[in-house]
Amino acid sequence: MSISRIYTGGCQCGAVRYRVEGTLGDPHLCHCRMCQKAAGNYFLPLANAPRxxxxxxxxxxxxxxxxxxxxxxxxxxxxxxxFYDALAADHINVTLGSLDDPDDVRPIxxxxxESRLVWFAQLAKLPESESDEGEFGEARHIVVRASNRQHPDYDTDHWPPEDIP
Incomplete structure (x- = not known):
């Protein structure tokens, strides 16, 4: 008996969760304008999950x-x-950032x-900082951590926890 890989994921608030058993195919970044708008971002990372x-x-x-x-x-x-659901396909695409472990699936x-932003290749040259650096620094990080309502990166029996108003 072989053990199949299991991927889990969901939204930021925990209201929607999903599970995929097996391989996620064709992990890729889509730069098309429709995906840019749908993600509210410069690209949308996706992978195929068999229905x-x-x-x-x-x-x-x-x-x-x-x-x-x-x-x-x-x-x-x-x-x-x-999700990106091409209705006639035998798979549904999940957004890689919604996986509980997004580092687990590398785009290939x-x-x-044709819609990739022209300056995208320069991203690696931009200055970098950690989350707790910058204008509000550690104080911001502490406030966010103390009031965090984001669902954890694993399945829970219920959400939100009863102690969060």
Missing amino acids: DRFSMTRGEAGWFQSSEIVRRGFCRDCGTPL AQAGV
């Missing part, structure tokens, strides 16, 4: 029909982009490069 190995484990996604052949799933409560390709 018969994909399941929702908590809540239901909201859906936006972005074209005749594609709908996009998101959390109705916090707005996290979660880029798509929609």
